[in-house]
Each structure stands twice: as C-alpha cells, then as structure tokens.
Amino acid sequence: MSVRLTSAQDYASLLDRYDTWMFDCDGVLWHGDRLIDGVVEVLGMLRRKNKKILFVTNNATKSRKSYKGKFDQLGVEAHVDEIYGSAYAAAVYLSTVIKLPKEKKVYVIGQAGLEEELHEEGIAFLGGTDPADCTLAPFSLSDFTLDPDVAAVVCGLDTQINYTKLSKAFQYLTRNPECLFIATNEDSTYPSADGLLPGAGSISAPLRFALGKDPVCTGKPSRTMLDCINAKVHYNPERTIMVGDRLNTDILFGQGGGLATLLVLTGITSESDITGPNASPIVPDYVTNSLADICAVTE
C-alpha cells in the first residue's frame, strides 16, 4: 500500500532519504505550456540541498537540446545532461546496444527531435520530416524502391503520420530481413495543454496490428531508458526516487529499476485509479497531490 504524504515531517523525511530525484515532465512539472504551481520552488529547494536532478521524459518529438528550450521558456532551471528523452534512448539503443553498422539506415516515423538524436549518435536515417514522405498523395507500391540498407524502423509520436509512411515502414519490416521494429514509447495518449490526444503508442499501433508483433520500446517503462541513464550518471538506486503521474510508465519504470516511486495526482492518474475495487495493480511507494506539496518542508 502506498504511503500518503501529508505532513511537513513526511516530506522532510523523503528529502533525507533520497539524493537523486528523477522527474517525469508532462503532468508533473507542467501541462503542455502551463507550468504547475510550485514547481520552480521545489526544484530550487532540491538544488539548494545538493540533490541530483534528472528529467526522464517519453516525449520523443523534441531532442534533449530543444527540450532544454522548453524549460528555459517556462523559467525552470535545467541542463541538457540532466534530460533523458525516449528519442535519445532510441538513438543510444541503436548506436550502443545494437551497434548498427555505419552503412545501415533507419526509417523514421517521427519528428525533428527524433531525427536530431539519431544524427547526434551518427545514425543515418530517411523518412521522418522528409517532405516526400509528409504527404497525403496516394502511395504507389510499384513506384517504391526498397532501400536494402534500412535495418530498423523507429517510431515515435508523429503528427504528420500518413499512409505513405506506414506503407514504407511496413515494406521495410516485412521485406528487409531482420529489420528491427523500435518504438520510442508506448504512451496511449499525449497530454496537450487543452486535453488528451492520441500518443506515440497510437502512432506505432498500425504497424503493430499489420505485423502482428510488438516493437522494442526504448522509453519508460522500458529498461533501455534506465540503461541509457546508467551509462552516463552515477547514482545509488537505494537513495533514488522517481516522481511521475503515470502508473504504467513512470511508476513501473521506477519499480523496474529498483527505485522508490512517488505518484503525483496533477496528471493522468486520478484518485479513483489508485483506490477502491478498480485500483491499478501498480502501487507507488508514495502518493501526494502535487509536487508543490513538498514546499511544505521548512528549509
């Protein structure tokens, strides 16, 4: 059962217990372009207490560099090397785990952020934001030339999704031997500032359905994201806490890595998802209404 944090004493002991704080962003720090109250104060306090801060996001539309711009814009202190995104995890997975040979390429269903991370890791790609593939013109299989060097399809949130991209990706996955099927993340929905929209998991769903198989997923809750962090940052899992708003991504991710977990109720998860007869089987260690509650601690 989760511990419900309420008193200043509860928050103070949490601060004593954990040195490294990993944060999901959307639904925890902000909603779309609107900052959640108290976030700047809480992160500032953690920094003053010399806590290590990491931002772990499944947003695959932005590279770490452009995600840093979002923090700047909202007035939240952050550094590029504190930011871990699912697009970055996908690129590092291909360069480090798969060790994709230099002559091989990736077909991208995704946006500029995913392309930037692939480029940074030295991975050649096609598709993505290429205007030739961002089209609603009819797709003709007889006019399509299969590139035999495409060894993987990587799929993230792509608001330019269309039948040409899906058809090309399907050809690579069915006709190029051992072509890998990788998804940055499996979030079913995406929390825009004005409400929920279909998420990255919905963008890979057509291929999942057509192929009858699931992709390798690099974002939360996948272990791949944690492997990425482990390769770059030293931290003690026993003194680390993952703060998030989604049970099946953030909390599961923390639990899979042996971290403590704190659920905030400012995002996708509501009280009724964690209490009563229909409560999720995923149980965080701690629950609090909002990150701002931690300000209750007197420094």
Added chain:
Amino acid sequence: MSVRLTSAQDYASLLDRYDTWMFDCDGVLWHGDRLIDGVVEVLGMLRRKNKKILFVTNNATKSRKSYKGKFDQLGVEAHVDEIYGSAYAAAVYLSTVIKLPKEKKVYVIGQAGLEEELHEEGIAFLGGTDPADCTLAPFSLSDFTLDPDVAAVVCGLDTQINYTKLSKAFQYLTRNPECLFIATNEDSTYPSADGLLPGAGSISAPLRFALGKDPVCTGKPSRTMLDCINAKVHYNPERTIMVGDRLNTDILFGQGGGLATLLVLTGITSESDITGPNASPIVPDYVTNSLADICAVTE
C-alpha cells in the same frame, strides 16, 4: 480435417451439394486489378446451373455501386444486389440495428465508398473525404468544436489517414457519452496489385490503442455482415458455401453462419498455413488451389 478437392468428381459433387455460392473477391477472383485465370468461366458455369451467387467483400473503400464498376471493368458479370461490402454492412448496422436517430451523425475515417453507403442509408456524417479533415496541418484542440450530435465513429480503410482525423475521432469517442466505435473490418493487410499494404484494421488500430478498447466490427468474420445478407436474400445455409482466401475472415465467417467453406490458395493463405505443426486452428471444409479448378467439371 479439410477435404482436398482434386478430381472432376470432387468438383461435380460440390456443385450438386451447394445452391448458393458466396465469394470473397480479392485473392479469389482477382489480385488488385488483375483477374485470376478461369474466374469468368467458373462464375459463368455456376450461373448456367442456376446457382445463386453473392460477392461478400471486406473492401470498404468502394460502395456496392462502384464495386460493380470494378466487376464490369474486369469483364466479370455481377449485379449490385449480389454485392455485400463491409461499408454497406456498417451503414445497415447503424440504420437497422442501432436505429441511429435522424438528428445524430457519424464521424467517418474512411473513403468515398463508405460515405456513399452511409448516404444511401440516410445517415448524416462528417469527416471522411472532407478536405478540412484531409490535411497534415497541425491539429489544434483549442480550435476544435465538438459536435454533440456525433454518436458514432466509423472507421474503414483510409489512405488519407492523418493526425487530425485520429484526434477528432478520439475526442468524439472520449467526450461524447456512449459514442459508438465501429470498424468496417479488421483485415491487418490489404492485397494491392503489387503486394501487401496496411489494411483497414491498421487504420482503426491507433484508436483501439488510445482507447484501450476494440471496435464493433461489421465486416467478415462478424455476424453483422451475415445479418445484412439475411435481411435481403433467401438461402438455405445447409446448401450454401463460402469461398475465400483468408482463414480468419472468410472461412471463420462461413463457419460462424453454419455454411460450408472452401479455401482457395490464390490469395493470402499458403499451403504452410494449413498443414504441418503451425497450421491454423481454423480448418475449412474444402481446399483447392484455385477457383479455376472447378472448371475441371464437364458441364
């Protein structure tokens, strides 16, 4: 175990036993725009023997009227009232089973054929081929006005699929109370003349994933398709045979309706799908290589 048809005698006794012959089209009569050898001769022979012929297709991009044009173009005799498509089944399901009130509307993910069938059944719709929804421009939820009269989303094969259509459909399905989620069919792939492409099931897959729920399906193997036929045609199921190339649509459909089933190997199913240790659990009554084999019968 299936009976493998080989001799002229086998085919002759099949002709004696069945008065009504239901045919799938793609993979049985043609591949894309290429007629399969012997089809005209076999259908001609069946007509001369006064067999009742029905064409039962999951193709939801064409209305029955425009599908008739495809028969004409390929030189195959067919009549509109012999053709049953999954778009027609979806329209009849809404008008006859759901009895959608006149003031209600349907949001369409699909092509002109689906719109034509809805129109014929007197069902108002939006989306579909509307240029405003056939766009890759960014979708803004704050600029979107939810139409409270949309009581169903109907999803068929749509090669103009995009994030605006998916986002609007998602809004209706999550924000309009009891909005129905209907798919014309769940075919994972679509057999174009030049090879397989993602099918209608792949087009509804993003919504299926985002909602975490399956649509009501009106095409084969669904009972809804058979209910449509039953409402219009008199036939004796015991003397009716369904001929198709897909085990999980055509053969399952026939079996669900208590019909005999004949699998042809000119389409998606190969010998290895029906024999050996990995054979499908769906077992047709009869198997033959091609519809043309039936010409072995001397009239």
